[in-house]
Amino acid sequence: MEQKREHSFWKILGKNLFPASLQSYLIALGAIFSLNFILPRLMPGDPLHAIYGDEALVAMTDEMEAQLIRQFSLDKSWWDQMLAYIMGLLQGDLGFSYYYREQVSQVILGALPWTLLLAGLALVIATAIGIILGIESGFCRGSSLDRGLVASLMFLGGFPDFFIGILLLLIFAVSLDIMPLSGATSPYAGYEGLAYMLDVLKHLALPLASMVLVQLGGIFLLTRNTMVTLLGESFILTARAKGCPESYIKYSHAGRNSLLPVTTATGMHIPHLITGALFIEIVFSYPGIGSLLNTAIAARDYPLIQGILLIVTVTVLSANYLVDLLYMRLDPRVRYAH
Amino acid sequence: MLSIRDLKISFGKTQILSGIDLDLEKGECLALVGESGAGKTTLGLSIMGLARGSATGEISFQKKNLLALPEDELRQLRGREMAMVFQNVEDALDPVQRIADQIAEAITVHRCISAKNAGDMALRHLLSVGLNGEKARLYPHQLSGGEKQRVLIAMALVNDPDLLILDEPTASLDALTKADIIRLFRSAILGRICIVITHDISLAAALADKMAVLYAGRIVEMGRAESLIRDPHHPYTRGLIRSYPDMTTTKDLQGIPGRLVHGLSGCPFHGRCTQRIDICSRQIPKQRELDGRIIACHRGGIVPLLEISGLSHTFQANYVLRDVFLTLYEGETLALVGESGSGKSTLSKTIMGLHEPDRGQFILEGCSVIKRDAAFYSRVQMIFQNPKESVSHRMNVLDAVQEPLLVQRESSYEARLGRAKEVLDLVELPVDDDFLKRYPHQLSGGEVQRVAIARALALGPKLLIADEPTSALDPSVQAKILKLLMNLQEKMGLAMLFVTHDIALARKVSDRMAVMHKGRIVEEGATNEVLIHPRHPYTRRLVDCALGRYGMENAEIEMMVEPEPVVLEKYC
Numbered sequence: 026m027e028q029k030r031e032h033s034f035w036k037i038l039g040k041n042l043f044p045a046s047l048q049s050y051l052i053a054l055g056a057i058f059s060l061n062f063i064l065p066r067l068m069p070g071d072p073l074h075a076i077y078g079d080e081a082l083v084a085m086t087d088e089m090e091a092q093l094i095r096q097f098s099l100d101k102s103w104w105d106q107m108l109a110y111i112m113g114l115l116q117g118d119l120g121f122s123y124y125y126r127e128q129v130s131q132v133i134l135g136a137l138p139w140t141l142l143l144a145g146l147a148l149v150i151a152t153a154i155g156i157i158l159g160i161e162s163g164f165c166r167g168s169s170l171d172r173g174l175v176a177s178l179m180f181l182g183g184f185p186d187f188f189i190g191i192l193l194l195l196i197f198a199v200s201l202d203i204m205p206l207s208g209a210t211s212p213y214a215g216y217e218g219l220a221y222m223l224d225v226l227k228h229l230a231l232p233l234a235s236m237v238l239v240q241l242g243g244i245f246l247l248t249r250n251t252m253v254t255l256l257g258e259s260f261i262l263t264a265r266a267k268g269c270p271e272s273y274i275k276y277s278h279a280g281r282n283s284l285l286p287v288t289t290a291t292g293m294h295i296p297h298l299i300t301g302a303l304f305i306e307i308v309f310s311y312p313g314i315g316s317l318l319n320t321a322i323a324a325r326d327y328p329l330i331q332g333i334l335l336i337v338t339v340t341v342l343s344a345n346y347l348v349d350l351l352y353m354r355l356d357p358r359v360r361y362a363h
Numbered sequence: 364m365l366s367i368r369d370l371k372i373s374f375g376k377t378q379i380l381s382g383i384d385l386d387l388e389k390g391e392c393l394a395l396v397g398e399s400g401a402g403k404t405t406l407g408l409s410i411m412g413l414a415r416g417s418a419t420g421e422i423s424f425q426k427k428n429l430l431a432l433p434e435d436e437l438r439q440l441r442g443r444e445m446a447m448v449f450q451n452v453e454d455a456l457d458p459v460q461r462i463a464d465q466i467a468e469a470i471t472v473h474r475c476i477s478a479k480n481a482g483d484m485a486l487r488h489l490l491s492v493g494l495n496g497e498k499a500r501l502y503p504h505q506l507s508g509g510e511k512q513r514v515l516i517a518m519a520l521v522n523d524p525d526l527l528i529l530d531e532p533t534a535s536l537d538a539l540t541k542a543d544i545i546r547l548f549r550s551a552i553l554g555r556i557c558i559v560i561t562h563d564i565s566l567a568a569a570l571a572d573k574m575a576v577l578y579a580g581r582i583v584e585m586g587r588a589e590s591l592i593r594d595p596h597h598p599y600t601r602g603l604i605r606s607y608p609d610m611t612t613t614k615d616l617q618g619i620p621g622r623l624v625h626g627l628s629g630c631p632f633h634g635r636c637t638q639r640i641d642i643c644s645r646q647i648p649k650q651r652e653l654d655g656r657i658i659a660c661h662r663g664g665i666v667p668l669l670e671i672s673g674l675s676h677t678f679q680a681n682y683v684l685r686d687v688f689l690t691l692y693e694g695e696t697l698a699l700v701g702e703s704g705s706g707k708s709t710l711s712k713t714i715m716g717l718h719e720p721d722r723g724q725f726i727l728e729g730c731s732v733i734k735r736d737a738a739f740y741s742r743v744q745m746i747f748q749n750p751k752e753s754v755s756h757r758m759n760v761l762d763a764v765q766e767p768l769l770v771q772r773e774s775s776y777e778a779r780l781g782r783a784k785e786v787l788d789l790v791e792l793p794v795d796d797d798f799l800k801r802y803p804h805q806l807s808g809g810e811v812q813r814v815a816i817a818r819a820l821a822l823g824p825k826l827l828i829a830d831e832p833t834s835a836l837d838p839s840v841q842a843k844i845l846k847l848l849m850n851l852q853e854k855m856g857l858a859m860l861f862v863t864h865d866i867a868l869a870r871k872v873s874d875r876m877a878v879m880h881k882g883r884i885v886e887e888g889a890t891n892e893v894l895i896h897p898r899h900p901y902t903r904r905l906v907d908c909a910l911g912r913y914g915m916e917n918a919e920i921e922m923m924v925e926p927e928p929v930v931l932e933k934y935c
């Protein structure tokens with residue numbers, strides 16, 4: 026009996042952490058790594074050229090070149106090359122950025138937290154506000170609140186991210202001068218603790234706001250429309266017949282069910298979110314992956330570009346995976362599918 | 364306890380309910396029946412205060428007028444004092460919450476109770492509807508339809524409401540589950556006011572003691588459930604019951620012509636009613652109480668078309684008809700069965716005036732029949748076993764069909780031709796010139812009989828007497844002719860006196876059956892009941908023979924003391 030229960034406990038846990046879709050994620054990941062390995066080697070000429078670019082090679086000493094060839098096992102068979110590539114990946118080795126003269130992984134690691142902070146917060150805030158507004162708006166469809174929200178959020182959502190960013194920048198940082206123009210922290214201020222956090226938030230506010238404003242519309246509209254459909258469902262009638270007050274119906278029945286399509290849509294929206302973040306970073310010179318990519322492209326730092334793309338895809342994939350897990354938590358029909 | 368006065372609900376311009384009056388005491392269960400769109404569900408929802416649209420009138424429950432109550436007070440009554448189980452079991456539960464939680468919620472929204480106690484109560488109630496604790500932790504999609512229905516019942520009962528409304532509660536369940544659920548309902552409705560909304564007559568019969576038939580937002584008939592089902596008085600109720608199969612239905616299912624239209628002036632049913640009169644389309648019939656039945660019909664329900672009383676006829680000092688009483692109602696088929704020589708053909712010919720009776724009276728549509736004039740024959744027509752008897756071999760199809768019109772002095776040829784084509788079309792015959800010019804010998808037996816029927820229908824009669832109309836035909840042709848007669852009845856509201864010796868045939872076409880023996884009507888009643896429980900020994904013998912059991916000799920019946928004829932009340 027005990028054993029049986031334990032068995033089923035592990036099974037459920039396993040099912041919860043590794044849904045069937047995990048397989049597809051692993052396949053996607055494998056494909057990306059393979060492409061990353063194969064593409065430079067398929068290019069005409071010396072793979073080192075392909076990997077590092079001409080300019081890098083000019084700056085490179087013979088000694089370095091020899092070391093690189095050894096490192097990538099470029100003088101050995103494809104099989105050995107692949108082993109070397111995988112070993113490198115496992116050690117977090119993405120190559121060497123000749124522009125920054127540092128390991129690519131180190132460079133990316135310096136920028137990634139800022140992007141994650143910006144995009145992550147934008148996602149959380151936009152989703153939360155979008156859902157709440159959507160629920161309220163959908164619940165009283167046709168009211169002035171509803172009509173006003175639909176019109177204004179659709180208007181905002183029609184702009185590209187960077188446009189709103191530039192607009193906010195011009196208004197708050199240039200004209201009103203109440204917000205910092207660029208960066209993630211005030212340089213050389215030497216803040217610590219709370220002051221540092223406030224400083225970070227202050228710098229974050231404008232890019233974050235522009236991202237939230239743009240993302241909001243889609244989530245809001247989806248939630249609202251889902252609410253409108255859900256309110257016509259039989260189970261809502263059952264809830265009303267039970268004597269549930271409006272707020273229960275709004276949030277714990279219709280609202281909770283409307284999370285399902287919103288979650289799915291959010292998952293699909295993540296790549297868009299990331300690209301949005303890259304643009305916004307450039308507008309606000311925010312020192313995240315976007316700015317880094319910008320620099321890397323300008324300097325033709327191929328290893329860095331490749332590393333960034335790799336990291337971005339991995340990030341998107343893992344975010345999607347998390348959303349999948351969340352969806353399973355939300356929808357028992359998926360969790361306990363027969 | 365629950366009383367509804369002149370309840371009207373309109374949605375935009377359409378009036379969904381137009382003047383409902385209803386009184387229900389504690390312990391009473393009312394079945395609301397009617398086709399979809401009649402407003403049944405709206406009535407249920409409006410009692411719960413959940414109907415959209417604007418309402419006028421009064422719904423008083425527990426001494427409060429629900430229509431005047433502020434929403435918050437109404438909400439507190441919902442689920443506590445009155446509960447509703449909705450149709451569409453599949454979507455009636457929140458898909459993302461455990462069922463026990465959903466039931467517990469029904470408790471917590473009405474009382475101050477800790478979550479744990481509410482959970483325990485929910486479990487107890489689930490147990491009482493036959494779902495154990497393991498099921499309680501499941502989500503709706505993990506339950507079967509029957510289990511979901513149980514959950515919904517538990518949810519409705521959890522606060523012990525005084526009023527329980529069940530909306531199509533068994534619509535999506537299979538027969539066995541349905542039986543279980545009905546058992547559960549039986550105990551659930553005890554001591555409460557209960558309203559069962561359904562179009563399933565058998566469910567209504569199983570649960571309810573009262574039954575109200577709703578048509579286009581009005582109650583057209585209301586009374587005790589079993590008597591209403593056995594003996595519907597309103598034409599619509601009869602149509603509804605005729606179109607619903609149960610295991611004792613013997614007649615083929617018939618529909619009701621036309622479809623439900625809202626917003627008609629006058630009687631809402633008048634567009635589909637086959638016994639409508641002038642006033643029907645002008646004035647709304649008031650609800651009246653007639654024989655313990657509430658009925659809304661200007662004519663007081665289905666009217667008797669032909670009443671025969673005290674009819675006797677002797678032939679060479681022998682009784683051929685002895686004291687015959689028989690009533691034929693509008694739009695029904697009465698089968699007159701009996702062996703040859705029992706007097707059934709004499710009876711039909713006497714009705715037609717082919718024999719002059721010694722004694723007795725005929726009343727057709729309320730007027731005593733003194734002489735058989737053209738007016739009489741435009742209301743009553745007959746078709747014979749041998750179609751040659753009604754269609755002269757010297758007439759072609761067109762002449763045969765238009766002859767009755769000529770007799771009725773329909774002078775214009777165009778009008779006669781038009782009508783002839785119309786009725787030929789009704790009996791599913793071709794109307795091209797070639798066919799119209801054919802003579803009986805050029806037609807098959809089935810076709811001649813159709814021509815005979817068309818000829819009988821030409822004047823639009825209300826009563827068709829069919830004397831063994833198919834016994835001269837092949838079985839397959841016979842089946843087609845019978846189908847045709849049934850369709851004509853449905854379309855035109857034709858009443859039919861179907862004279863036959865073939866009980867099996869009578870069983871398939873008739874609503875009621877009268878058994879003749881030696882010039883007397885020895886038994887009369889609803890066809891299925893006469894056949895299942897024949898009371899007169901002669902009927903029993905006829906049924907036995909039809910079933911292939913040849914027990915009693917004719918002589919045995921002769922020797923038995925002549926029992927009193929069994930004349931049951933109509934449809935009984």
Ligand code: SF4
Pocket residue numbers: 598599630631632633634636637638639640643648659660661662663664
């Ligand atoms: S007879 Fe008139 S009032 Fe009665 S049901 Fe028919 S149409 Fe309505």
